[in-house]
Structure formats: structure tokens, C-alpha cells
Amino acid sequence: MTTTPEPKLLDVRDLKVEFRTRDGIAKAVNGVTYQVAAGQTLAVLGESGSGKSVTAQAVMGILDTPPGFVTGGEIFFQGRDLLTLGREERRKVRGAKMAMIFQDALSSLNPVLSVGAQLGEMYQVHRGLSRKAARGKAVELMERVGIPAAAARVGDFPHQFSGGMRQRIMIAMALALEPELIIADEPTTALDVTVQAQVMDLLAQLQREFHMGLILITHDLGVVADVADTIAVMYAGRIVETAPVHQLYRAPAHPYTRGLLDSIPRLDQKGRTLYAIKGLPPNLTAIPPGCPFNPRCPLAQDVCRTDLPPLYEAGPGRASACHFWKETLGGAR
């Protein structure tokens, strides 16, 4: 990985998370390293089960324990290792310094509290404002995120808002205390494309304004291309490739990334068989030895079945966990 002189806002090093279940130990995150600088957007791309959300939950400190346990690594946030902090200190960081936006706003908001009360709660708990002052702040926030007639709607309940408006409220809640880092976990997956465009625009605009770091977790290659600066592609709990966004789309350095890009239906493939990555993602309780992608990889050789590839530096600012990254970068499929 690259080393930059400026201190990173978030610096996750070799993070490991496992879930201890009745069926065995599921290794969800197996040594993830990434950094986010202020004002920068890191997109974490991966399919279901790749560990992208679990990594974020560990960073936020909202992992369900048990069954989930952080078994290794460090999470430096503004120079402090969050994993060494006590419960209370961790709680002060969460919400005030880093905040999370979830996919499903309807189930993430409390259905029996008005949105005003839920937004205001942030100020009451973290800033000690009175209920009335907090409500005023809530209205301000709702205006910020473009909810029409905010003053009239502050007493409404979550179900009275549309999906797009609810997601705006989630964003408002995350922004309330002006955090330095926002983690957005599939923020627009549940929304329609026209509404998705509105919400992503809002998020990008607020990020610029507050100069926040943003981690965008998604499976959508289109959304990533639109907003990210850097991309980390995850597979079976590992980062298999990181690169600046333009370079990754132009010339991927990992066969999995190439497979994902190739399997998007494109205009010139109309009427032809789509490229498809063969097989299925691995079972996390039995990850294959060597490179976890080797059973599905068109380039796999013997070495891939025995040796786990490290993250090779594959050019300035990019890395690939593939023994054959040079060949992949050169266009081998």
C-alpha cells in the first residue's frame, strides 16, 4: 500500500472479523487495510458476503458481539486506535465524529417517534441541548437535506415520508453533529434510479461542503463510477484490488474486478452471451486455500491454489492481490 505523509482520517490495518456460529467459524473479514482522508470518497465494492458491510460495522463499533468478534488488526481514527478505547469513549466518537447511513431507512428509523424527536435526540444526548432547542436544530437539518416544508413536517413519523425523503432524514441524522467521517452502507440500493440520483447528489454536495471523509459501500459499479475517488474491491473478506477510480475502470489489475466489469451488459454485447464469472462466491466457513478466487478464476495456475497472494503494488496508488496482476493489467482474461 502507499504511504502518504499527511495523517489519514481513518486508517484500518489488517482488520480481521469472524462470526462464531453453530455451523463453524465464518471468517467474514480476513485482513483488510484501507485509508480514508478528509474530503475523500472511498468506495468499497463487493458482492453479498464479501465482508464490506462487516468491515464498516467493525469500524463504527456496532458489530453484533456475539456472534461477531474482531480478532485482529487496528482501526486508527485521527491517530487513535478505536479498538483500544473503552465503551464510553467509543460511544463519544460514534455519532459525533463518525456516522453511518444505512440502506433501509424505514427499518433504521424508530417508527413510533417523530423524525423531529429522532433528529433532536442527537443534540440532546451529545450536546446537552434542551428539547425545544433540539427541535429547532432538527428543522434546520431537514431544510439542509432538502425536505420541503420542514417546519410543518418535523412532527411527522417515518412512515409518512417517501423512500427518498426517509433516506434524506437518515442523511440528516448522520450529519447532525458534523462528523468527520460518514460511512454509507448501500445508501441508495432501496431507491429508484431517479430518486437515487437526487440522494447521491445531495450526499456528494454535503461531503464537499463539510470536507468529510466518505466510505461508500455498494455493489453497484455505476454508482461507484459516479462518485468515488478510490475504490477497494472486496472478495471473501479481503481487499483484492485498490485503485483510483479511473484507472480501475480503464484497466483492472485483478481478474475478479475484470470479471465484474465484463459482466455488465453493454451496448456492443447486445444479442451476445454475457460474460459471466463461473461458479459461486465461497462459503466463508470453508474458504479455499491459496487465492480465495482461484476456483472461479480464468487465469488460475497451481500457485494460486497453494499460495495466498499478498497485495502487490501495481502502479502508483494501486494494488492487486493477484499473482498474475501484470498479466491481468495487460489485458489477459
Added chain:
Amino acid sequence: MEPDEQETGSGGGPAPRVAAAGVRTRAARGEAILEIRDLAKHFPLHRGVVFQRQVGAVKAVDGVSFDLYKGETLGIVGESGCGKSTVAKLLVGLERPTAGQIRYQGEDIIKLSGRALKAVRRNIQMVFQDPYTSLNPRMTVGDIIGEPYEIHPEVAPKGSRRQKVRELLDVVGLNPEYINRYPHQFSGGQRQRIGIARGLALRPEIIVADEPVSALDVSVQAQVINLLERLQDEFDLSYVFIAHDLSVVRHISDRVAVMYLGRLAETGTDEQIYEHPTHPYTQALLSAVPVPDPAARERRGRILLAGDVPSPADPPSGCRFRTRCWKAQDVCAEVVPPLDVPEWFVGAGPAGHPSACHFAEERSDAQE
């Protein structure tokens, strides 16, 4: 469990489906196998517990007409709540329409009942969106795929059913040995294959697929799309393919219908809709789709629509899109725009296709 998916594509990039033609030949515009006319479905809204009275209706589908030709794929796109799934349910007879006709080979199937209806239903089968909830967890795969034969025993005599199910499993790329397994033993992509096998069991002519790949991961989605296309060639199927993913619909469809709030906004070939859209809603929808190409970030002329889709219980008068449309004039509130080729576009090449807009025009800032 070892997967044995077959639609893996060739290692050396996408291979042509039809070797001779290179590109799959478009379905020749043959006879219409299905003709939909003024189809409507209103769900009544009631108030009161004892003395229920109807206070209105959710007009989920409100006057939809289209044809489905033999061997083609008609894609229906639209956002949630536009009524596309209700159309699917109406086509396969899971809902009774409030008004309109569904003519299958010239006969209005809404008027049919009993044995005649059953015979028609055999030929129109459905593949559902969610492979997790559309398969009964207590039934084996063999029973799930074989169940249609219980209802239509004339298709397969009792003794031959197991064999037929094995063949179907093989056709959709699953190991026939899996016949006694339960749905939870399969991944999402494999379950969707099971759902497809069930849809194929009765050898239908038409398959209505409602968001068949939206619950699947990208890498698995391509496998299932390839499977659907292969099956279409193999069994001469006609598809109604409903999805919100515009790139998937473009890939698989011969013709595309864009739906908004219970009505069709625009219909045409995939090229007409995607390259020469004339309805403002289609233009906004297409411009909002994130393009998986960061280089396109700056040069896209994105149209950001204001607001949300209005409630189908109280749709706007006139044109349904007018509340979010930047071109709206007084006439849009008064006159419902018909779904016809706008007269100023008749014979005007690819822009000349049905578009329900008073001010239909191609985008001037067309993206390169």
C-alpha cells in the same frame, strides 16, 4: 455443494450466440401472440370496519395496451409503484383486471373460465423476483418443479414426471442429482434456476419474468440472463421481462415499454427507446442511471427530477408525469396525451415511435 453452472461464457470474452449471424437475429415481427388492450386494475380503498365503504381506488394499472410477438422479448421498465408487477400478475391470471382485454391467440382470456382458462394458463407461466420466498422451503426441488404436473396431468403422465424434472434441472444448468434437496441448500442464483425450471415445466409459449435477476449479485446475474436467452432460443419462448435495471432490459429486450404511474409513457425498439427517447420521463430515467464508466461522469447531461412519484390513488389529471416534468404546460393538465407516434415524428426515422407526450422531442443536448 459443487455448483455446475453452465452459462459461464467463454474464457476469451463474449461468444456470439448464433454463430452464423454473429449477432442474434431480431425476432421477425410475426403474429402477435398476446394483445393487451386498455388493461386496468384498480384496488379499492375502504374505510370503516363494520360498514365498509369505498373511498377511492389505487389505480395501479390504468389503461395499458401493447402486443407481444412470438419469439420476442418485451421489456417493461419503470420505477417502483408504476404498476409493472401488477401487469405481470394480470397477464398470468393472478389478478383479475378491472377492465380491458388480454387476447391470447385472438381470444380474450379474461372471459374464459374452467377448462378453457386452465389450458391457456398452461401456456403463460411466470418467474418471480425473489428466489428466497417464491420456493416452498418444505418441498424438495423435485416436488417444486414437478408441482405444475399435478395441476396439468395431461402434460406428463405420473410415471414420467421424475424423469421430466431431471431433464429440466439439466436444462437450467443444475445437477439432476439435486432432485431431493431443499431450497435452503442452494444459493440465490441456483434458486432462481429452480424457479425458471418450474416456469418451463409445462412447456409454455410465454414466460412473464418479474424482476428475475434483481435479487442476484452481479456475477450471478449474468449467468441467469444468459440462461434465459439460451432457453428462449431452445424453446422458442416469448418473454415479458419486467425490471427496473435499464441496462439489463436493454441487453435482453427486442422492444421496450416504459411505464409511469399505471400507464405506458413510451414504447419502441430498444434502439428507439435508448438512443432516441422522446418522452421526458424516459429521458430523465435514462440520464439518472449511473454509468459504470467514471470518464462519463462529467459529460453526462443529467436531468434531475424534482420530487417523488405521486400516489396512484390520486394521480394527476391529464398527463401523469406533468407534476415532475419541466416541459409541462396547461394542456398537459387537461388532455391525456395518447400513446401514439407524434404526428411531427411520423416517418422521422428512429424518433418515430409511440410516445405519450404533447411535447415529444429528442434531447437537443444528446450525449455523445
